[in-house]
Amino acid sequence: MSAHQVVVLGAGAAGAAAARELITARAVDVTLVGASGREPYNRTLVNKGVALGLITPEQAALTPPNEPFVADTARRVDVAARRVHLDSGATLGFDSLIVATGSTPRRVHAELRGARDAVRAGRLTTLHSLRDALGVRDLLARTPRPARVIILGAGLVAAETASVLHQAGHDIALLARTTTPGRTALGDLVARRVADLHRTHICTYFARQPVAVTPGEAHVGLVLDDGTRVEADLVIEAIGTTPVAPQPWPNGVDVGARLHIAGAPRAYGAGGVAIHRGGLLGSWRIDHWGDAAAQGGHAARTLLYDLGLGADPGPYLPRANFAARVYGRTLTGVGHNGSGARERCVSTDPLLVVHEVEGRAVGAVGIDAVRLVQEWAPRLHA
Ligand SMILES: Cc1cc2nc3c(=O)[nH]c(=O)nc-3n(C[C@H](O)[C@H](O)[C@H](O)COP(=O)(O)OP(=O)(O)OC[C@H]3O[C@@H](n4cnc5c(N)ncnc54)[C@H](O)[C@@H]3O)c2cc1C
CATH class of the missing domain: 3.50.50.60 (FAD/NAD(P)-binding domain)
Structure with missing residues (x-):
């Protein structure tokens, strides 16, 4: 058989x-x-390796x-x-x-007026694939330093990309639709801290959205919904998947x-x-x-x-961890920290927040609290 x-x-x-x-x-x-x-x-x-040429x-x-x-x-x-x-x-x-x-990757901004030409010129891009990374690497290599880069987005990839490009010496602006970017993935308390880190290190445009793209030969511009105009060498769209x-x-x-x-x-x-x-x-x-x-x-x-060839693993319950370095700080989480959960602040320094649904811990997230966050993994969904 x-x-x-x-x-x-x-x-x-x-x-x-x-x-x-x-x-x-x-x-x-x-x-x-x-x-x-x-x-x-x-x-x-x-984003951390190939796009930087590392x-x-x-x-x-x-x-x-x-x-x-x-x-x-x-x-x-x-x-x-x-x-x-x-x-x-x-x-x-x-x-x-x-x-x-x-x-x-989601591509909302590629639909804006003027965006197609910017995409064609490689000045408006996602950063999801190796191909995207090579495009970013090559554009940064031929742009006088510091390159001006606008990152559109709010989540972990946007935050981490803003941080690594800033640390590589580039001039970064982060533009997000909400006042507290990353809230849906990290919860309010941690997202607020991350937003403060962004404000301290780079230029931020929160609660703003672009309404048009103005492509040029050697630059790209964005017109924001309050009429502000921002110019850059490159715009990276990192608004989720x-x-x-x-x-x-x-x-x-x-x-x-x-x-x-x-x-x-x-x-x-x-x-x-x-x-x-x-x-x-x-x-x-x-x-x-x-x-x-x-x-x-x-x-x-x-x-x-x-198939009768192994033990029942039971329902899948998320306990795995993620980590990202943001301006020299370590953002770590385990489990499910999405919307719908109630936040409980366990510690403010280092920041550790546990997410609960119906009284059960389902996720934990923190800043510079790697060991404390890890300790929550086996306690989730109990
Ligand atoms: C820039 C960037 C940085 C990230 N950094 C981190 C990080 O630091 N830490 C972290 O935890 N997560 C990070 N992530 C998220 C993480 O990479 C993804 O969550 C993870 O790769 C998802 O795994 P997956 O197997 O579902 O999909 P993938 O790893 O994307 O694998 C899917 C595979 O399927 C292939 N495929 C797609 N369609 C087909 C098809 N029709 N037929 C055959 N093959 C197909 C794709 O080519 C791909 O190889 C990052 C994501 C991005 C974009």
Whole structure:
């Protein structure tokens, strides 16, 4: 009898972790599928390493954990026929499927008047892929220092990118729609502290939005909603991500407590592509490396359990950690710190805030409180 065939779509944090878990179990055959013509890479190194010219794209590469590895973008999944249709026209049959295709950056500002020309000139860009990073690296290299860079966005990637470019000696402005950027990902108390750090180190435009882009030969300008005009060499759009997956799930996969994809038997979702529904946390999605890897491993263990080949891992509950350096301070979190939770300040110096839903701790986040935050991980969801 031939072995059970598992196809894993996406070879980033979640897909590689899922494949690794399945290979270790030695009970099924695994085929890992990545995007056409691209080596998988560690996305977390895009802004901190490659865009700054500190490492080469090759140094950001991820070695796929197994053979066969197929670099051929999945275009469509025929759930009923259990077949994946690939970019090249080839197809792959499967008995079980794990979808771990990640996310794509939101592009609100690329729709503004004047934005297309700025995008074409490489002066308005996202910073999500290696390609984006090489564009930023090359533009910074040919711009007299300090380059003037505007970052549009409020989350962790925007904050971290502002910080690394500032520390590299560039002249940075951060523009965010809200008065307390990052509130939905970090909660109010930590987001306020991070906003103060931004104000101390760089130029900030909070509670502002651009209404038009004015592209030029050697610069780009933004017109803000209060009429202010800001000029720069480069504008980086870092306003979050949306899930991305092949048809029939172009907007991501809805997963249940054990990471089964709704309406698709023997299919599982993990990482930035997965929208979690139901349970104490309601509807949520986490897009950071540690949690994506944890979801990938969990999806693989659920799959093995469904086949009678492993123990029941139970529902997926986020406990993984993230960390970012912001102007020399360490911002760390574990679990779910999204909106909908109540904040409880445990310590003000160092700052440590626990997030609770119905009296249960579901996340913890802090500044320069790495050990204190880590100690909360095993206590979450108890
Ligand atoms: C600039 C930047 C910096 C970041 N820094 C940090 C950080 O410091 N710490 C942190 O925790 N998180 C960080 N993140 C977030 C983190 O990188 C993501 O949350 C994480 O990579 C998500 O893992 P994933 O497996 O869901 O998706 P990814 O790692 O993006 O992997 C998805 C993979 O699927 C492939 N793929 C997509 N579609 C298809 C398809 N149809 N067929 C086949 N393959 C496909 C993609 O090419 C990709 O290789 C950062 C993100 C960015 C953009």
